[in-house]
Amino acid sequence: MTKHPRGPRLALWAALGLVLIVAALWAAVWALNVRGESPMPAGDAAPFVATPQQVERGAYLARAGNCAGCHTARGGAAYAGGLAIETPFGTVFSSNLTPDPATGLGRWSAAHFWRAMHHGRSMDGRLLYPAFPYTDYTLVTREDSDALFAYLRSLPPVAQARPAHALRFPYDTQAALAVWRALYFEPARFEPEADRPADWNRGAYLVRGLGHCSACHTQRNALGASDLGLPLGGGLIPVQNWYAPSLRSADEAGVAEWSTQDVVDLLKTGRSARGSAMGPMAEVVARSTQHLNDADLNAMAVYLQSLPQHGARRPRAAQADVAAAGPADSRGAKLYEQHCAQCHGPAGEGAAGLYPPLAGNRAVSMDSAANLIRIVQGGGYLPATAGNPRPFGMPPFAHVLDEADTAAVLSYVRGAWGNDAAPVTPLEVLRLRPGALR
The missing domain is CATH 1.10.760.10 (Cytochrome c-like domain)
Incomplete structure (x- = not known):
């Protein structure tokens, strides 16, 4: 009696099925990574002509985002990059934001810069590592993105190539980054809430977007993604081992019971009647929030005071005790x-x-x-x-x-x-x- 070679056929079908599953998963990852993106214009982009008002506005926004804090190496030229950022997965080096054509933004268009801010892609289409917090910057408006670009293009060009990242395998691959983004990143836009006052919406835009407060004040999982279940709920800053306290807890850094002026004082001077800023927050105040105008500081305070508070407040010692x-x-x-x-x-x-x-x-x-x-x-x-x-x-x-x-x-x-x-x-x-x- 002739036997049918069922075993090899089953193995072939199983292998084919596995290939199809992998292909389908990769197609899903690809689709999730390009969602919301528009094709970049073909050929040379039109020259970017900035107005003085855009440059001035961009300089202010760069301070609001503390861009120099990461894109300036100690002893190096401002915004020329090269700062080593230690992560649990290895070392990432910040990029050169000056308009040098070979190593900076000199050949970028405003559309390229917008894509980096909103979608987390470099000029050549490479996926950017989220050490650059595009997961927050995705909320920045195109108008503000263009103003930032105008300011950066006004800086003196500095020829300084970014050192190669030193990440462990597989974190150093675009494939791994694509999977991470498919799981944890979706481009978004800031949508003002109609039932909230204008200063609350302005504060929400600054805190959630350019201020990227969640980058420190939100717990991260084993793959470095923020816990979106409780944004601003506090978290240990990887490698630095400073704890960014919860902005949603009166026992940590919640300010719901503070006066608005106390919050503004803390952001503007680093000290208020209710607390003071040390560690990484002291750097944020020194490089960023002290330079913001009172209207924006007040708006941030209003938003932070509105955050729902979680957990029972621990009783405090009375002065007599x-x-x-x-x-x-x-x-x-x-x-x-x-x-x-x-x-x-x-x-x-x-x-x-x-x-x-x-x-x-x-x-x-x-x-x-x-x-x-x-x-x-x-x-x-x-x-x-x-x-x-x-x-x-x-x-x-x-x-x-x-x-x-x-x-x-x-x-x-x-x-x-x-x-x-x-x-x-x-x-x-x-x-x-x-x-x-x-």
Whole structure:
């Protein structure tokens, strides 16, 4: 009896089916990556002629987006790129935004620049890495994009090629980036909400778009995508290991209960009656928000104050209770008395206008102790601004306090004078140092 070769045929059909499935998935990835894009005009684009008003407007918007913060290497020319941006997947280098024709934007058109902002593509069509926050900049209007381009084209050209990215496989491939974008990115436009006042909509546009506040203040998943389930809900900044506190929690950085003026003061000077800016936020204030006009700062404050607050607020220590500290003979108490009490007071009361109180301070009692560890180890500095040109700062203590000492003094502070936060362990101090793997 003749046997039919069913086995080989089944294997062939299975292989063919697998190929078709892969092809269908890749077609879906491709379609998701080009959705909303218009074909670029063929041939040479018409020369871009900017008005003085556009250039002036673009300079303002560049400060609002803190573009120089990432596109200027230390000691390098402004906007010439080359800054190394460390990520969990390797190192990305920022690009040259000056109008140099060989290494910068000299051969770009306004349409190319708009596509980069709105769709995350380079002039040659390559997909850009989201270290450039086009996931937020996609909300920027074409008018503002053109103004930014006009300003950048007005800069002195600097011939400086971008160093090659140093990413691990497969993150260094366009295929992996295309899959990431298919999963986590969709071009969008800012749509004002008709039932909201004009200043709220302006604030929402700045915070969600050019301000790209979600880039730090939103938790990221294992693939580096922001958790859109709770935007601005707080998150640890990868590699830097600073914690950007939740703007939706009164126990962290929510400002719903602040006055609008207190929020404006913080963004304009780095200090207000209710708090101060340190770490990465101090850089944002110094390079960006202090340069914004009062109308935009007020609009951002109005929007931030409107964010729904999540979680139960932790009770704060009453002023009468600040003397009730933890065990006076503890190691942490002795370290605090030796190194901290001179500025922050024996009862954590601080000094008005100089040193912040630690008793009842939500920055002390947040669940995450990352920022306290960074400040004790590396120092804490407010930004120098026009409204606060000579800020007081805290020196680093890494050369004085080891991991165990840092954990001890922070555990004491987080449990003293009515504070009720969890203690800190030496292992936590090790894990939350800059660049430490988690």
